[in-house]
Amino acid sequence: MAKSKVYRLGDLQLKIMKLLWQRADSEAAVAEVHQALSGEGEWAYTTIATMLRKMEARGLVRHRLHDRKFLYRPAVRAEEVTRKISTHFIDRLFEGSLGDMIAHLLTTRQISREELVRLETLIAERKKKL
Amino acid sequence: MAKSKVYRLGDLQLKIMKLLWQRADSEAAVAEVHQALSGEGEWAYTTIATMLRKMEARGLVRHRLHDRKFLYRPAVRAEEVTRKISTHFIDRLFEGSLGDMIAHLLTTRQISREELVRLETLIAERKKKL
DNA sequence: TTGACGTTACTACTAGGGTAGTATTACCTC
DNA sequence: GAGGTAATACTACCCTAGTAGTAACGTCAA
Structure with missing residues:
Protein backbone atom coordinates (compact mmCIF):
# COMPACT_ATOMS: atom_id res chain seq x y z
CA MET A 1 0.00 0.00 0.00
CA ALA A 2 0.96 3.55 -0.63
CA LYS A 3 0.64 4.49 3.02
CA SER A 4 3.08 1.89 4.22
CA LYS A 5 6.09 4.10 3.62
CA VAL A 6 4.65 7.31 4.89
CA TYR A 7 7.68 7.69 7.14
CA ARG A 8 9.68 8.46 4.04
CA LEU A 9 8.45 11.92 3.34
CA GLY A 10 10.70 14.47 1.74
CA ASP A 11 11.04 17.91 3.21
CA LEU A 12 8.90 19.59 0.62
CA GLN A 13 6.21 16.96 0.84
CA LEU A 14 6.05 17.30 4.59
CA LYS A 15 5.81 21.08 4.34
CA ILE A 16 2.88 20.69 1.99
CA MET A 17 1.17 18.16 4.22
CA LYS A 18 1.55 20.39 7.26
CA LEU A 19 0.13 23.27 5.32
CA LEU A 20 -2.92 21.28 4.30
CA TRP A 21 -3.47 19.92 7.79
CA GLN A 22 -3.37 23.44 9.17
CA ARG A 23 -6.08 24.70 6.90
CA ALA A 24 -9.44 25.16 8.55
CA ASP A 25 -11.22 23.40 5.70
CA SER A 26 -8.21 21.21 4.93
CA GLU A 27 -8.29 22.25 1.30
CA ALA A 28 -6.00 24.34 -0.81
CA ALA A 29 -5.49 25.08 -4.47
CA VAL A 30 -2.06 24.75 -6.00
CA ALA A 31 -1.68 28.52 -6.12
CA GLU A 32 -2.47 28.78 -2.43
CA VAL A 33 0.07 26.17 -1.49
CA HIS A 34 2.63 27.89 -3.66
CA GLN A 35 1.77 31.22 -2.10
CA ALA A 36 1.91 29.92 1.44
CA LEU A 37 5.29 28.33 0.87
CA SER A 38 6.88 31.33 -0.76
CA GLY A 39 8.17 32.58 2.56
CA GLU A 40 10.16 29.42 3.13
CA GLY A 41 12.08 29.27 -0.09
CA GLU A 42 11.77 29.60 -3.79
CA TRP A 43 9.70 27.07 -5.63
CA ALA A 44 8.34 27.37 -9.11
CA TYR A 45 4.59 27.07 -9.34
CA THR A 46 4.94 24.00 -11.49
CA THR A 47 7.18 22.38 -8.91
CA ILE A 48 4.38 22.54 -6.38
CA ALA A 49 1.85 21.32 -8.93
CA THR A 50 4.05 18.40 -9.91
CA MET A 51 4.76 17.56 -6.30
CA LEU A 52 1.08 17.51 -5.46
CA ARG A 53 0.35 15.24 -8.37
CA LYS A 54 3.10 12.88 -7.26
CA MET A 55 1.79 12.99 -3.73
CA GLU A 56 -1.65 12.08 -4.96
CA ALA A 57 -0.19 9.11 -6.81
CA ARG A 58 1.35 8.05 -3.50
CA GLY A 59 -1.96 8.37 -1.72
CA LEU A 60 -0.92 11.28 0.47
CA VAL A 61 -3.47 13.75 -0.84
CA ARG A 62 -6.65 13.80 -2.90
CA HIS A 63 -8.09 16.49 -5.10
CA ARG A 64 -11.44 17.65 -6.36
CA LEU A 65 -12.23 20.08 -9.11
CA HIS A 66 -13.73 23.40 -8.17
CA ASP A 67 -13.85 26.53 -10.30
CA ARG A 68 -11.47 24.88 -12.69
CA LYS A 69 -8.92 24.56 -9.92
CA PHE A 70 -7.75 21.46 -8.16
CA LEU A 71 -8.42 21.67 -4.48
CA TYR A 72 -6.12 19.32 -2.63
CA ARG A 73 -6.78 17.87 0.77
CA PRO A 74 -4.82 15.41 2.91
CA ALA A 75 -5.58 11.74 2.48
CA VAL A 76 -3.61 10.74 5.57
CA ARG A 77 -3.97 12.04 9.07
CA ALA A 78 -1.31 14.16 10.69
CA GLU A 79 -1.14 11.93 13.74
CA GLU A 80 -0.48 8.90 11.60
CA VAL A 81 2.33 10.52 9.69
CA THR A 82 3.90 12.06 12.76
CA ARG A 83 3.69 8.73 14.45
CA LYS A 84 5.29 6.79 11.64
CA ILE A 85 8.08 9.25 11.06
CA SER A 86 8.77 9.30 14.79
CA THR A 87 8.76 5.55 15.04
CA HIS A 88 11.15 5.28 12.15
CA PHE A 89 13.43 7.85 13.73
CA ILE A 90 13.43 6.16 17.14
CA ASP A 91 13.95 2.76 15.57
CA ARG A 92 16.84 3.88 13.44
CA LEU A 93 18.75 5.75 16.06
CA PHE A 94 17.65 4.36 19.40
CA GLU A 95 16.62 0.80 18.65
CA GLY A 96 13.03 1.69 19.31
CA SER A 97 13.51 2.89 22.85
CA MET B 1 30.80 19.56 1.80
CA ALA B 2 29.93 15.93 2.02
CA LYS B 3 29.21 16.13 5.73
CA SER B 4 26.66 18.87 5.34
CA LYS B 5 23.87 16.43 4.51
CA VAL B 6 24.74 13.78 7.02
CA TYR B 7 21.19 13.95 8.31
CA ARG B 8 20.15 12.27 5.10
CA LEU B 9 21.40 8.79 5.75
CA GLY B 10 19.61 5.81 4.32
CA ASP B 11 18.68 2.89 6.51
CA LEU B 12 21.41 0.65 5.23
CA GLN B 13 24.03 3.34 5.49
CA LEU B 14 23.06 4.07 9.05
CA LYS B 15 23.18 0.39 9.95
CA ILE B 16 26.68 0.21 8.56
CA MET B 17 27.79 3.33 10.40
CA LYS B 18 26.44 2.02 13.69
CA LEU B 19 28.22 -1.21 13.14
CA LEU B 20 31.51 0.52 12.54
CA TRP B 21 31.09 2.82 15.52
CA GLN B 22 30.42 -0.17 17.74
CA ARG B 23 33.62 -1.91 16.81
CA ALA B 24 36.28 -1.72 19.44
CA ASP B 25 38.90 -0.76 16.87
CA SER B 26 36.35 0.99 14.67
CA GLU B 27 37.45 -1.01 11.68
CA ALA B 28 35.80 -3.70 9.64
CA ALA B 29 36.34 -5.46 6.36
CA VAL B 30 33.54 -5.73 3.86
CA ALA B 31 33.04 -9.38 4.69
CA GLU B 32 32.71 -8.56 8.37
CA VAL B 33 30.12 -5.90 7.72
CA HIS B 34 28.26 -8.27 5.48
CA GLN B 35 28.43 -10.97 8.07
CA ALA B 36 27.32 -8.75 10.91
CA LEU B 37 24.34 -7.51 8.94
CA SER B 38 23.15 -10.90 7.82
CA GLY B 39 20.90 -11.23 10.83
CA GLU B 40 18.99 -8.09 9.88
CA GLY B 41 18.13 -8.93 6.33
CA GLU B 42 19.49 -10.27 3.13
CA TRP B 43 22.13 -8.31 1.36
CA ALA B 44 24.45 -9.52 -1.32
CA TYR B 45 28.10 -9.17 -0.50
CA THR B 46 28.54 -6.84 -3.44
CA THR B 47 25.72 -4.65 -2.21
CA ILE B 48 27.62 -3.98 0.97
CA ALA B 49 30.83 -3.40 -0.93
CA THR B 50 29.16 -0.98 -3.30
CA MET B 51 27.46 0.82 -0.46
CA LEU B 52 30.73 1.25 1.39
CA ARG B 53 32.37 2.64 -1.69
CA LYS B 54 29.53 5.11 -2.15
CA MET B 55 29.76 6.05 1.49
CA GLU B 56 33.43 6.71 1.13
CA ALA B 57 32.72 8.98 -1.82
CA ARG B 58 30.32 10.87 0.45
CA GLY B 59 32.95 11.20 3.15
CA LEU B 60 31.19 8.97 5.66
CA VAL B 61 33.90 6.33 5.90
CA ARG B 62 37.53 5.85 4.96
CA HIS B 63 39.42 2.72 4.14
CA ARG B 64 42.92 1.36 4.31
CA LEU B 65 44.38 -1.70 2.71
CA HIS B 66 45.38 -4.57 4.93
CA ASP B 67 45.97 -8.16 3.89
CA ARG B 68 44.49 -7.35 0.54
CA LYS B 69 41.27 -6.36 2.23
CA PHE B 70 39.77 -2.96 2.64
CA LEU B 71 39.31 -2.09 6.25
CA TYR B 72 36.69 0.58 6.61
CA ARG B 73 36.39 2.98 9.51
CA PRO B 74 34.01 5.85 10.19
CA ALA B 75 35.02 9.28 9.01
CA VAL B 76 32.30 11.02 10.98
CA ARG B 77 31.56 10.75 14.66
CA ALA B 78 28.46 9.06 15.96
CA GLU B 79 27.50 12.04 18.08
CA GLU B 80 27.63 14.34 15.10
CA VAL B 81 25.43 12.13 12.96
CA THR B 82 22.98 11.42 15.76
CA ARG B 83 22.84 15.10 16.45
CA LYS B 84 22.20 16.12 12.88
CA ILE B 85 19.60 13.49 12.22
CA SER B 86 17.84 14.42 15.45
CA THR B 87 17.94 18.11 14.64
CA HIS B 88 16.52 17.46 11.23
CA PHE B 89 13.78 15.34 12.72
CA ILE B 90 12.84 17.89 15.38
CA ASP B 91 12.94 20.71 12.86
CA ARG B 92 10.77 18.94 10.39
CA LEU B 93 8.10 17.77 12.74
CA PHE B 94 8.23 20.05 15.75
CA GLU B 95 9.57 23.32 14.39
CA GLY B 96 12.77 22.79 16.28
CA SER B 97 11.24 22.56 19.72
C1' DT C 1 -12.87 35.96 -32.50
C1' DT C 2 -8.68 36.38 -30.92
C1' DG C 3 -5.46 36.64 -27.57
C1' DA C 4 -3.99 36.73 -22.82
C1' DC C 5 -4.09 34.32 -18.65
C1' DG C 6 -4.49 30.73 -15.34
C1' DT C 7 -4.45 26.00 -14.82
C1' DT C 8 -3.19 21.31 -15.32
C1' DA C 9 -0.62 17.65 -18.15
C1' DC C 10 3.36 15.97 -19.96
C1' DT C 11 8.09 15.42 -20.12
C1' DA C 12 12.65 15.46 -18.72
C1' DC C 13 16.47 15.74 -15.84
C1' DT C 14 19.60 15.40 -11.48
C1' DA C 15 20.90 13.09 -7.22
C1' DG C 16 21.22 9.63 -4.08
C1' DG C 17 19.91 5.15 -1.82
C1' DG C 18 19.58 0.56 -2.68
C1' DT C 19 20.58 -3.60 -5.24
C1' DA C 20 23.41 -6.77 -7.42
C1' DG C 21 25.62 -9.06 -11.55
C1' DT C 22 29.90 -9.44 -14.13
C1' DA C 23 34.75 -8.38 -14.82
C1' DT C 24 39.17 -8.07 -13.15
C1' DT C 25 42.99 -8.71 -10.21
C1' DA C 26 46.10 -10.93 -7.19
C1' DC C 27 47.48 -14.39 -4.47
C1' DC C 28 47.87 -19.22 -2.98
C1' DT C 29 48.13 -24.00 -3.72
C1' DC C 30 48.94 -28.11 -6.13
C1' DG D 1 52.16 -22.39 -14.12
C1' DA D 2 47.29 -23.42 -14.05
C1' DG D 3 43.35 -23.11 -11.59
C1' DG D 4 40.70 -21.78 -7.75
C1' DT D 5 39.45 -18.31 -4.55
C1' DA D 6 38.58 -13.99 -2.46
C1' DA D 7 38.70 -9.49 -3.00
C1' DT D 8 37.59 -5.00 -5.31
C1' DA D 9 36.10 -2.39 -9.64
C1' DC D 10 32.89 -1.41 -12.89
C1' DT D 11 28.49 -1.14 -14.64
C1' DA D 12 23.78 -0.99 -14.77
C1' DC D 13 19.47 -1.04 -12.98
C1' DC D 14 15.10 0.78 -10.15
C1' DC D 15 12.91 4.10 -7.27
C1' DT D 16 11.73 8.47 -5.32
C1' DA D 17 12.34 13.53 -4.15
C1' DG D 18 13.01 17.56 -6.14
C1' DT D 19 12.95 20.75 -9.88
C1' DA D 20 10.99 23.05 -13.62
C1' DG D 21 10.20 23.97 -18.63
C1' DT D 22 6.88 23.56 -22.27
C1' DA D 23 2.47 22.12 -24.15
C1' DA D 24 -2.34 22.12 -24.13
C1' DC D 25 -6.69 23.71 -22.77
C1' DG D 26 -10.47 26.52 -21.36
C1' DT D 27 -12.41 30.87 -20.20
C1' DC D 28 -13.02 35.70 -20.29
C1' DA D 29 -12.48 40.22 -22.02
C1' DA D 30 -11.65 43.44 -25.64
Missing part, protein backbone atom coordinates in the same frame (compact mmCIF):
# COMPACT_ATOMS: atom_id res chain seq x y z
CA LEU A 98 11.60 6.08 23.53
CA GLY A 99 13.30 6.35 26.90
CA ASP A 100 16.76 6.12 25.40
CA MET A 101 15.87 8.70 22.82
CA ILE A 102 14.58 11.23 25.29
CA ALA A 103 17.43 10.54 27.67
CA HIS A 104 19.93 11.14 24.91
CA LEU A 105 18.40 14.34 23.65
CA LEU A 106 17.93 15.61 27.16
CA THR A 107 21.61 15.23 27.93
CA THR A 108 23.01 16.52 24.67
CA ARG A 109 20.82 19.51 23.98
CA GLN A 110 19.89 22.91 25.19
CA ILE A 111 16.61 23.15 27.00
CA SER A 112 15.19 25.84 29.21
CA ARG A 113 14.16 25.51 32.83
CA GLU A 114 10.56 26.22 31.84
CA GLU A 115 10.59 23.36 29.37
CA LEU A 116 12.01 21.03 31.98
CA VAL A 117 9.28 21.98 34.43
CA ARG A 118 6.71 21.40 31.74
CA LEU A 119 8.13 17.96 31.09
CA GLU A 120 8.13 17.14 34.79
CA THR A 121 4.46 17.94 34.94
CA LEU A 122 3.83 15.87 31.87
CA ILE A 123 5.68 12.91 33.27
CA ALA A 124 3.82 13.14 36.56
CA GLU A 125 0.52 13.07 34.68
CA ARG A 126 1.71 10.24 32.53
CA LYS A 127 2.53 8.20 35.59
CA LYS A 128 -0.96 8.61 36.92
CA LYS A 129 -2.37 7.01 33.83
CA LEU A 130 -0.40 3.82 34.16
CA LEU B 98 12.75 19.76 21.77
CA GLY B 99 10.15 20.35 24.45
CA ASP B 100 7.27 20.01 22.03
CA MET B 101 8.76 16.87 20.60
CA ILE B 102 9.20 15.14 23.93
CA ALA B 103 5.80 16.33 25.09
CA HIS B 104 4.19 14.92 21.99
CA LEU B 105 5.88 11.55 22.14
CA LEU B 106 5.27 11.29 25.84
CA THR B 107 1.55 11.71 25.40
CA THR B 108 1.09 9.54 22.33
CA ARG B 109 3.27 6.56 23.13
CA GLN B 110 3.67 3.65 25.41
CA ILE B 111 6.29 4.04 28.10
CA SER B 112 6.88 2.08 31.26
CA ARG B 113 6.85 3.41 34.78
CA GLU B 114 10.53 2.60 35.12
CA GLU B 115 11.35 4.70 32.09
CA LEU B 116 9.33 7.59 33.45
CA VAL B 117 11.19 7.43 36.75
CA ARG B 118 14.45 7.40 34.87
CA LEU B 119 13.42 10.46 32.94
CA GLU B 120 12.38 12.24 36.12
CA THR B 121 15.82 11.66 37.55
CA LEU B 122 17.41 12.87 34.36
CA ILE B 123 15.33 16.01 34.32
CA ALA B 124 16.16 16.72 37.93
CA GLU B 125 19.85 16.44 37.14
CA ARG B 126 19.46 18.54 34.07
CA LYS B 127 17.85 21.29 36.09
CA LYS B 128 20.78 21.41 38.46
CA LYS B 129 23.10 22.18 35.59
CA LEU B 130 21.24 25.24 34.45
Whole structure:
Protein backbone atom coordinates (compact mmCIF):
# COMPACT_ATOMS: atom_id res chain seq x y z
CA MET A 1 0.00 0.00 0.00
CA ALA A 2 0.96 3.55 -0.63
CA LYS A 3 0.64 4.49 3.02
CA SER A 4 3.08 1.89 4.22
CA LYS A 5 6.09 4.10 3.62
CA VAL A 6 4.65 7.31 4.89
CA TYR A 7 7.68 7.69 7.14
CA ARG A 8 9.68 8.46 4.04
CA LEU A 9 8.45 11.92 3.34
CA GLY A 10 10.70 14.47 1.74
CA ASP A 11 11.04 17.91 3.21
CA LEU A 12 8.90 19.59 0.62
CA GLN A 13 6.21 16.96 0.84
CA LEU A 14 6.05 17.30 4.59
CA LYS A 15 5.81 21.08 4.34
CA ILE A 16 2.88 20.69 1.99
CA MET A 17 1.17 18.16 4.22
CA LYS A 18 1.55 20.39 7.26
CA LEU A 19 0.13 23.27 5.32
CA LEU A 20 -2.92 21.28 4.30
CA TRP A 21 -3.47 19.92 7.79
CA GLN A 22 -3.37 23.44 9.17
CA ARG A 23 -6.08 24.70 6.90
CA ALA A 24 -9.44 25.16 8.55
CA ASP A 25 -11.22 23.40 5.70
CA SER A 26 -8.21 21.21 4.93
CA GLU A 27 -8.29 22.25 1.30
CA ALA A 28 -6.00 24.34 -0.81
CA ALA A 29 -5.49 25.08 -4.47
CA VAL A 30 -2.06 24.75 -6.00
CA ALA A 31 -1.68 28.52 -6.12
CA GLU A 32 -2.47 28.78 -2.43
CA VAL A 33 0.07 26.17 -1.49
CA HIS A 34 2.63 27.89 -3.66
CA GLN A 35 1.77 31.22 -2.10
CA ALA A 36 1.91 29.92 1.44
CA LEU A 37 5.29 28.33 0.87
CA SER A 38 6.88 31.33 -0.76
CA GLY A 39 8.17 32.58 2.56
CA GLU A 40 10.16 29.42 3.13
CA GLY A 41 12.08 29.27 -0.09
CA GLU A 42 11.77 29.60 -3.79
CA TRP A 43 9.70 27.07 -5.63
CA ALA A 44 8.34 27.37 -9.11
CA TYR A 45 4.59 27.07 -9.34
CA THR A 46 4.94 24.00 -11.49
CA THR A 47 7.18 22.38 -8.91
CA ILE A 48 4.38 22.54 -6.38
CA ALA A 49 1.85 21.32 -8.93
CA THR A 50 4.05 18.40 -9.91
CA MET A 51 4.76 17.56 -6.30
CA LEU A 52 1.08 17.51 -5.46
CA ARG A 53 0.35 15.24 -8.37
CA LYS A 54 3.10 12.88 -7.26
CA MET A 55 1.79 12.99 -3.73
CA GLU A 56 -1.65 12.08 -4.96
CA ALA A 57 -0.19 9.11 -6.81
CA ARG A 58 1.35 8.05 -3.50
CA GLY A 59 -1.96 8.37 -1.72
CA LEU A 60 -0.92 11.28 0.47
CA VAL A 61 -3.47 13.75 -0.84
CA ARG A 62 -6.65 13.80 -2.90
CA HIS A 63 -8.09 16.49 -5.10
CA ARG A 64 -11.44 17.65 -6.36
CA LEU A 65 -12.23 20.08 -9.11
CA HIS A 66 -13.73 23.40 -8.17
CA ASP A 67 -13.85 26.53 -10.30
CA ARG A 68 -11.47 24.88 -12.69
CA LYS A 69 -8.92 24.56 -9.92
CA PHE A 70 -7.75 21.46 -8.16
CA LEU A 71 -8.42 21.67 -4.48
CA TYR A 72 -6.12 19.32 -2.63
CA ARG A 73 -6.78 17.87 0.77
CA PRO A 74 -4.82 15.41 2.91
CA ALA A 75 -5.58 11.74 2.48
CA VAL A 76 -3.61 10.74 5.57
CA ARG A 77 -3.97 12.04 9.07
CA ALA A 78 -1.31 14.16 10.69
CA GLU A 79 -1.14 11.93 13.74
CA GLU A 80 -0.48 8.90 11.60
CA VAL A 81 2.33 10.52 9.69
CA THR A 82 3.90 12.06 12.76
CA ARG A 83 3.69 8.73 14.45
CA LYS A 84 5.29 6.79 11.64
CA ILE A 85 8.08 9.25 11.06
CA SER A 86 8.77 9.30 14.79
CA THR A 87 8.76 5.55 15.04
CA HIS A 88 11.15 5.28 12.15
CA PHE A 89 13.43 7.85 13.73
CA ILE A 90 13.43 6.16 17.14
CA ASP A 91 13.95 2.76 15.57
CA ARG A 92 16.84 3.88 13.44
CA LEU A 93 18.75 5.75 16.06
CA PHE A 94 17.65 4.36 19.40
CA GLU A 95 16.62 0.80 18.65
CA GLY A 96 13.03 1.69 19.31
CA SER A 97 13.51 2.89 22.85
CA LEU A 98 11.60 6.08 23.53
CA GLY A 99 13.30 6.35 26.90
CA ASP A 100 16.76 6.12 25.40
CA MET A 101 15.87 8.70 22.82
CA ILE A 102 14.58 11.23 25.29
CA ALA A 103 17.43 10.54 27.67
CA HIS A 104 19.93 11.14 24.91
CA LEU A 105 18.40 14.34 23.65
CA LEU A 106 17.93 15.61 27.16
CA THR A 107 21.61 15.23 27.93
CA THR A 108 23.01 16.52 24.67
CA ARG A 109 20.82 19.51 23.98
CA GLN A 110 19.89 22.91 25.19
CA ILE A 111 16.61 23.15 27.00
CA SER A 112 15.19 25.84 29.21
CA ARG A 113 14.16 25.51 32.83
CA GLU A 114 10.56 26.22 31.84
CA GLU A 115 10.59 23.36 29.37
CA LEU A 116 12.01 21.03 31.98
CA VAL A 117 9.28 21.98 34.43
CA ARG A 118 6.71 21.40 31.74
CA LEU A 119 8.13 17.96 31.09
CA GLU A 120 8.13 17.14 34.79
CA THR A 121 4.46 17.94 34.94
CA LEU A 122 3.83 15.87 31.87
CA ILE A 123 5.68 12.91 33.27
CA ALA A 124 3.82 13.14 36.56
CA GLU A 125 0.52 13.07 34.68
CA ARG A 126 1.71 10.24 32.53
CA LYS A 127 2.53 8.20 35.59
CA LYS A 128 -0.96 8.61 36.92
CA LYS A 129 -2.37 7.01 33.83
CA LEU A 130 -0.40 3.82 34.16
CA MET B 1 30.80 19.56 1.80
CA ALA B 2 29.93 15.93 2.02
CA LYS B 3 29.21 16.13 5.73
CA SER B 4 26.66 18.87 5.34
CA LYS B 5 23.87 16.43 4.51
CA VAL B 6 24.74 13.78 7.02
CA TYR B 7 21.19 13.95 8.31
CA ARG B 8 20.15 12.27 5.10
CA LEU B 9 21.40 8.79 5.75
CA GLY B 10 19.61 5.81 4.32
CA ASP B 11 18.68 2.89 6.51
CA LEU B 12 21.41 0.65 5.23
CA GLN B 13 24.03 3.34 5.49
CA LEU B 14 23.06 4.07 9.05
CA LYS B 15 23.18 0.39 9.95
CA ILE B 16 26.68 0.21 8.56
CA MET B 17 27.79 3.33 10.40
CA LYS B 18 26.44 2.02 13.69
CA LEU B 19 28.22 -1.21 13.14
CA LEU B 20 31.51 0.52 12.54
CA TRP B 21 31.09 2.82 15.52
CA GLN B 22 30.42 -0.17 17.74
CA ARG B 23 33.62 -1.91 16.81
CA ALA B 24 36.28 -1.72 19.44
CA ASP B 25 38.90 -0.76 16.87
CA SER B 26 36.35 0.99 14.67
CA GLU B 27 37.45 -1.01 11.68
CA ALA B 28 35.80 -3.70 9.64
CA ALA B 29 36.34 -5.46 6.36
CA VAL B 30 33.54 -5.73 3.86
CA ALA B 31 33.04 -9.38 4.69
CA GLU B 32 32.71 -8.56 8.37
CA VAL B 33 30.12 -5.90 7.72
CA HIS B 34 28.26 -8.27 5.48
CA GLN B 35 28.43 -10.97 8.07
CA ALA B 36 27.32 -8.75 10.91
CA LEU B 37 24.34 -7.51 8.94
CA SER B 38 23.15 -10.90 7.82
CA GLY B 39 20.90 -11.23 10.83
CA GLU B 40 18.99 -8.09 9.88
CA GLY B 41 18.13 -8.93 6.33
CA GLU B 42 19.49 -10.27 3.13
CA TRP B 43 22.13 -8.31 1.36
CA ALA B 44 24.45 -9.52 -1.32
CA TYR B 45 28.10 -9.17 -0.50
CA THR B 46 28.54 -6.84 -3.44
CA THR B 47 25.72 -4.65 -2.21
CA ILE B 48 27.62 -3.98 0.97
CA ALA B 49 30.83 -3.40 -0.93
CA THR B 50 29.16 -0.98 -3.30
CA MET B 51 27.46 0.82 -0.46
CA LEU B 52 30.73 1.25 1.39
CA ARG B 53 32.37 2.64 -1.69
CA LYS B 54 29.53 5.11 -2.15
CA MET B 55 29.76 6.05 1.49
CA GLU B 56 33.43 6.71 1.13
CA ALA B 57 32.72 8.98 -1.82
CA ARG B 58 30.32 10.87 0.45
CA GLY B 59 32.95 11.20 3.15
CA LEU B 60 31.19 8.97 5.66
CA VAL B 61 33.90 6.33 5.90
CA ARG B 62 37.53 5.85 4.96
CA HIS B 63 39.42 2.72 4.14
CA ARG B 64 42.92 1.36 4.31
CA LEU B 65 44.38 -1.70 2.71
CA HIS B 66 45.38 -4.57 4.93
CA ASP B 67 45.97 -8.16 3.89
CA ARG B 68 44.49 -7.35 0.54
CA LYS B 69 41.27 -6.36 2.23
CA PHE B 70 39.77 -2.96 2.64
CA LEU B 71 39.31 -2.09 6.25
CA TYR B 72 36.69 0.58 6.61
CA ARG B 73 36.39 2.98 9.51
CA PRO B 74 34.01 5.85 10.19
CA ALA B 75 35.02 9.28 9.01
CA VAL B 76 32.30 11.02 10.98
CA ARG B 77 31.56 10.75 14.66
CA ALA B 78 28.46 9.06 15.96
CA GLU B 79 27.50 12.04 18.08
CA GLU B 80 27.63 14.34 15.10
CA VAL B 81 25.43 12.13 12.96
CA THR B 82 22.98 11.42 15.76
CA ARG B 83 22.84 15.10 16.45
CA LYS B 84 22.20 16.12 12.88
CA ILE B 85 19.60 13.49 12.22
CA SER B 86 17.84 14.42 15.45
CA THR B 87 17.94 18.11 14.64
CA HIS B 88 16.52 17.46 11.23
CA PHE B 89 13.78 15.34 12.72
CA ILE B 90 12.84 17.89 15.38
CA ASP B 91 12.94 20.71 12.86
CA ARG B 92 10.77 18.94 10.39
CA LEU B 93 8.10 17.77 12.74
CA PHE B 94 8.23 20.05 15.75
CA GLU B 95 9.57 23.32 14.39
CA GLY B 96 12.77 22.79 16.28
CA SER B 97 11.24 22.56 19.72
CA LEU B 98 12.75 19.76 21.77
CA GLY B 99 10.15 20.35 24.45
CA ASP B 100 7.27 20.01 22.03
CA MET B 101 8.76 16.87 20.60
CA ILE B 102 9.20 15.14 23.93
CA ALA B 103 5.80 16.33 25.09
CA HIS B 104 4.19 14.92 21.99
CA LEU B 105 5.88 11.55 22.14
CA LEU B 106 5.27 11.29 25.84
CA THR B 107 1.55 11.71 25.40
CA THR B 108 1.09 9.54 22.33
CA ARG B 109 3.27 6.56 23.13
CA GLN B 110 3.67 3.65 25.41
CA ILE B 111 6.29 4.04 28.10
CA SER B 112 6.88 2.08 31.26
CA ARG B 113 6.85 3.41 34.78
CA GLU B 114 10.53 2.60 35.12
CA GLU B 115 11.35 4.70 32.09
CA LEU B 116 9.33 7.59 33.45
CA VAL B 117 11.19 7.43 36.75
CA ARG B 118 14.45 7.40 34.87
CA LEU B 119 13.42 10.46 32.94
CA GLU B 120 12.38 12.24 36.12
CA THR B 121 15.82 11.66 37.55
CA LEU B 122 17.41 12.87 34.36
CA ILE B 123 15.33 16.01 34.32
CA ALA B 124 16.16 16.72 37.93
CA GLU B 125 19.85 16.44 37.14
CA ARG B 126 19.46 18.54 34.07
CA LYS B 127 17.85 21.29 36.09
CA LYS B 128 20.78 21.41 38.46
CA LYS B 129 23.10 22.18 35.59
CA LEU B 130 21.24 25.24 34.45
C1' DT C 1 -12.87 35.96 -32.50
C1' DT C 2 -8.68 36.38 -30.92
C1' DG C 3 -5.46 36.64 -27.57
C1' DA C 4 -3.99 36.73 -22.82
C1' DC C 5 -4.09 34.32 -18.65
C1' DG C 6 -4.49 30.73 -15.34
C1' DT C 7 -4.45 26.00 -14.82
C1' DT C 8 -3.19 21.31 -15.32
C1' DA C 9 -0.62 17.65 -18.15
C1' DC C 10 3.36 15.97 -19.96
C1' DT C 11 8.09 15.42 -20.12
C1' DA C 12 12.65 15.46 -18.72
C1' DC C 13 16.47 15.74 -15.84
C1' DT C 14 19.60 15.40 -11.48
C1' DA C 15 20.90 13.09 -7.22
C1' DG C 16 21.22 9.63 -4.08
C1' DG C 17 19.91 5.15 -1.82
C1' DG C 18 19.58 0.56 -2.68
C1' DT C 19 20.58 -3.60 -5.24
C1' DA C 20 23.41 -6.77 -7.42
C1' DG C 21 25.62 -9.06 -11.55
C1' DT C 22 29.90 -9.44 -14.13
C1' DA C 23 34.75 -8.38 -14.82
C1' DT C 24 39.17 -8.07 -13.15
C1' DT C 25 42.99 -8.71 -10.21
C1' DA C 26 46.10 -10.93 -7.19
C1' DC C 27 47.48 -14.39 -4.47
C1' DC C 28 47.87 -19.22 -2.98
C1' DT C 29 48.13 -24.00 -3.72
C1' DC C 30 48.94 -28.11 -6.13
C1' DG D 1 52.16 -22.39 -14.12
C1' DA D 2 47.29 -23.42 -14.05
C1' DG D 3 43.35 -23.11 -11.59
C1' DG D 4 40.70 -21.78 -7.75
C1' DT D 5 39.45 -18.31 -4.55
C1' DA D 6 38.58 -13.99 -2.46
C1' DA D 7 38.70 -9.49 -3.00
C1' DT D 8 37.59 -5.00 -5.31
C1' DA D 9 36.10 -2.39 -9.64
C1' DC D 10 32.89 -1.41 -12.89
C1' DT D 11 28.49 -1.14 -14.64
C1' DA D 12 23.78 -0.99 -14.77
C1' DC D 13 19.47 -1.04 -12.98
C1' DC D 14 15.10 0.78 -10.15
C1' DC D 15 12.91 4.10 -7.27
C1' DT D 16 11.73 8.47 -5.32
C1' DA D 17 12.34 13.53 -4.15
C1' DG D 18 13.01 17.56 -6.14
C1' DT D 19 12.95 20.75 -9.88
C1' DA D 20 10.99 23.05 -13.62
C1' DG D 21 10.20 23.97 -18.63
C1' DT D 22 6.88 23.56 -22.27
C1' DA D 23 2.47 22.12 -24.15
C1' DA D 24 -2.34 22.12 -24.13
C1' DC D 25 -6.69 23.71 -22.77
C1' DG D 26 -10.47 26.52 -21.36
C1' DT D 27 -12.41 30.87 -20.20
C1' DC D 28 -13.02 35.70 -20.29
C1' DA D 29 -12.48 40.22 -22.02
C1' DA D 30 -11.65 43.44 -25.64
